[in-house]
Amino acid sequence: MISVRFFPVLCLVLAAASYAHSWYKSPEKDGQPLAAPEPSPYGSLWPLPQEVQISPNAMFIPPAEFTIVHGEGSTAGADCLVLQDAFRRYFDYMFGLLRLKDAPKGLQSSGRLVQLQVTLTAKDNECHKYPSVLSDESYKLMVNGDAAVLEASQVWGALRGLETFSQLVYQDSTGAFLINKTQISDFPRFAHRGVLLDTSRHFLPLKVILKTLDAMAFNKMNVLHWHIVDDPSFPYQSETFPELSNMSADPHLITYHPLTHIYTFIDVRMVIEYARLRGIRVIPEFDTPGHTDSWGKGQKDLLTPCYKDGAPSGTFGPVNPIVNDTYAFMYKLFNEIGKVFPDKYVHLGGDEVNFSCWKSNPDITKFMAEHGFGTDYCKLESYYIQQILGIMSSLGKGYMVWQEVFDNHNQIKPDTIVEVWKGENYNEELYKVTAAGFSAILSAPWYLDYISYGQDWQRYYRIEPLNFNGTEEQKHLVIGGEACLWGEFVDASNLTPRLWY
Ligand SMILES: *[C@@H]1O[C@H](CO)[C@@H](O)[C@H](O)[C@H]1NC(C)=O
Numbered sequence: 235m236i237s238v239r240f241f242p243v244l245c246l247v248l249a250a251a252s253y254a255h256s257w258y259k260s261p262e263k264d265g266q267p268l269a270a271p272e273p274s275p276y277g278s279l280w281p282l283p284q285e286v287q288i289s290p291n292a293m294f295i296p297p298a299e300f301t302i303v304h305g306e307g308s309t310a311g312a313d314c315l316v317l318q319d320a321f322r323r324y325f326d327y328m329f330g331l332l333r334l335k336d337a338p339k340g341l342q343s344s345g346r347l348v349q350l351q352v353t354l355t356a357k358d359n360e361c362h363k364y365p366s367v368l369s370d371e372s373y374k375l376m377v378n379g380d381a382a383v384l385e386a387s388q389v390w391g392a393l394r395g396l397e398t399f400s401q402l403v404y405q406d407s408t409g410a411f412l413i414n415k416t417q418i419s420d421f422p423r424f425a426h427r428g429v430l431l432d433t434s435r436h437f438l439p440l441k442v443i444l445k446t447l448d449a450m451a452f453n454k455m456n457v458l459h460w461h462i463v464d465d466p467s468f469p470y471q472s473e474t475f476p477e478l479s480n481m482s483a484d485p486h487l488i489t490y491h492p493l494t495h496i497y498t499f500i501d502v503r504m505v506i507e508y509a510r511l512r513g514i515r516v517i518p519e520f521d522t523p524g525h526t527d528s529w530g531k532g533q534k535d536l537l538t539p540c541y542k543d544g545a546p547s548g549t550f551g552p553v554n555p556i557v558n559d560t561y562a563f564m565y566k567l568f569n570e571i572g573k574v575f576p577d578k579y580v581h582l583g584g585d586e587v588n589f590s591c592w593k594s595n596p597d598i599t600k601f602m603a604e605h606g607f608g609t610d611y612c613k614l615e616s617y618y619i620q621q622i623l624g625i626m627s628s629l630g631k632g633y634m635v636w637q638e639v640f641d642n643h644n645q646i647k648p649d650t651i652v653e654v655w656k657g658e659n660y661n662e663e664l665y666k667v668t669a670a671g672f673s674a675i676l677s678a679p680w681y682l683d684y685i686s687y688g689q690d691w692q693r694y695y696r697i698e699p700l701n702f703n704g705t706e707e708q709k710h711l712v713i714g715g716e717a718c719l720w721g722e723f724v725d726a727s728n729l730t731p732r733l734w735y
Contacts, residue, residue: 279401281454283420288402293347293377295403295411297329302396305353305383314361316389317352319511324396328403329411347413349381350399356387364506364576365390365456365513367713372421375399377413393513394420394454424699426651426675426714428457428517429733432721434464434528437495442726444508449734451512458509459581459716461519462497465527470518471496474570475563477532502574517634518575520568521583523553523618536563538598540591551591555618556601565625572629579651582622585636587615612642619644634675640667651713654678661702668708677716682733683724691735 279286302321304310310317354361360369373386373395384399386392398420402413429450431438447458462470467490471479479496497505506516522529530537530550535557537550554560571580589611592598598614607613619639623646626633634651641663646652651673654663660678667674679697694717700709719733 278404279398283398283418285417285419287417289415291415292412293345293415295347295413297411299348300325300329300350301348302350302352305351305385308353308355309357309359310352310354310361310389310392314354314359314389316361316511316513317354317392320393320396321352324400328400345380347377347380347382350384350396351381352384352386352392352396354386354389354392358388360388360390364510365515366578367425367515369425369456369513371454371456371513373398373418375416375418375420377402377416382413390456390513391421393451394422397452397454422454422456424712424714426457426716427455428459428675428677428714428716429455430459430461430677430716430718430720431729432461432464432719432724433469433497434461434467435721436725437467437469437490438721438729439726440497440501440504442729443505445730446733447505447509447512447514449730450514456513457515457517457714457716458505459517459519459718460505461521461581461720463520463528464525466490467495468528468532469496470502470520471498472567472570473499474566475533478529479532481532499574506576515577515579516575517577517579517581518571519581519583519634520571521581521585521636522564522622523555523615524585524587525583526553529553533563536560538591538595541594541596547594549591551595552587553618555592555614555621556598561621561625564622568622568625568631569629572626572631579632579634580626581634581653582619582626582639583636584619584639585655586638589615615642616644623647623650637663637667640670640672646672649673651675653716655681655718657681664699664702664712665704665708668704668711671711673711673713675714675716676712677718680715680717681720682717683720683722685732 302325304312304314304317312318356370369390370386370388371390371394373384373391375385375395375398376383377399382399384392384395386395395418398418402416404412406412429446431443431446433443443458450456450458468478469490480492509516526537527550536553536559538552538554539546540549540551541547568580592611592614602608602611602614605613605617607617619635623633623644627647632649632651633647634653635646637652637654637656639646639650640652648671652667653675654660654667655677656663657678660676663678664674664676676699680694682694699712699715702708717733719729724732
């Protein structure tokens with residue numbers, strides 16, 4: 235089938251599809267799980283919609299006449315920026331380079347399609363809102379007669395339907411545009427279909443992030459998990475604490491610069507709005523108490539001083555959990571973050587906390603004794619996490635955490651989302667997290683930064699996120715998955731091929 239898009243975009247569509255697919259439509263056929271990827275009988279539709287009927291009747295689309303318009307009775311109109319922008323974008327994807335190419339005269343077809351009418355039915359169609367975990371992404375598409383009809387309750391479903399429509403358009407050997415008469419009814423299997431980008435280990439220029447959002451939209455993925463800061467650098471420019479990005483990086487780290495390699499408020503807003511126009515949420519991650527080396531450079535006394543032979547060694551460990559200044563700082567920082575990022579959720583990290591520095595520090599030892607923690611450093615970690623979770627709740631935000639926060643018996647709010655990332659026994663972990671009543675996101679089998687020989691995309695495709703022993707109720711708590719592209723060996727030069735091939 236010939237490209238409906240210009241070339242680089244087509245590559246993304248074909249490649250990315252592998253793991254997005256099973257999050258959308260169950261990889262089953264006649265009730266049997268697919269043994270191996272099969273070529274779709276529906277041409278280039280990806281991910282495969284829930285219900286598809288394509289007839290062998292093809293219609294010509296004359297691009298010079300074709301329009302995408304608001305349907306009669308739609309609750310959306312010209313002030314719905316999300317749709318206006320999508321109409322323009324999808325027209326360009328389909329016909330941009332060849333818009334004057336009309337059907338050659340005298341060819342056989344079952345008619346001409348000259349319009350796509352997009353109708354939103356919900357009173358609260360969310361045109362002027364941000365997508366959320368509760369957004370309705372369902373839609374119906376009917377391609378039949380002169381005008382095709384796309385119907386969705388909310389604007390997010392219309393975006394998914396426009397993507398599907400664009401995938402149905404193809405060109406024949408003369409270059410004429412065609413679409414078959416088609417009926418589609420679709421909704422995603424999982425509400426959270428994410429990609430994690432890591433901008434601390436290598437800075438990613440804005441345009442690479444925006445390009446990733448485009449590719450996500452082609453695959454109907456809807457969450458950018460922005461792992462924005464970590465040990466190596468703190469590229470988020472905070473208004474409250476500008477020293478964090480000014481000072482954060484190791485001067486020898488050539489992948490970072492405090493003037494050019496940062497995300498300003500404007501940059502962040504641009505990512506969030508670009509994502510919103512594509513129905514994608516942006517969830518920032520500010521990981522603590524570990525993974526915070528870079529924070530310590532711009533915020534004095536935030537990290538725990540490590541000791542050696544009874545004296546401070548000059549090195550630092552995780553965030554210092556025993557001083558009030560830490561929590562005053564965190565309150566101010568998360569208060570800002572909560573306002574800059576509109577999503578209900580912030581990812582608070584909580585993974586891989588190294589206890590050796592805490593163990594070396596006599597003040598920490600004293601604090602542990604006073605609080606009856608004994609020598610159980612998990613209890614100290616829990617104490618810290620508890621304060622941070624309290625701060626987030628007081629700011630009206632929900633939170634996501636890495637699985638250790640659950641594993642170390644923290645008291646977390648019932649609506650916490652636990653991200654299961656450890657490679658071993660992730661099915662067992664999904665069982666435990668959901669048995670305790672928490673929502674879970676699976677990322678363990680999709681660490682795309684691990685490269686291996688051969689076609690590893692097939693392995694990603696075969697993973698079934700609900701393949702753990704658990705009740706139906708437990709399975710409902712698995713709200714989706716994330717493909718993680720950690721940044722140790724990824725920068726602007728190789729991100730796109732590594733993420734989407
Ligand atoms: C679309 O219609 C053409 C022309 O009849 C037919 O050859 C093709 O198989 C149809 N495509 C699908 C996916 O049914």
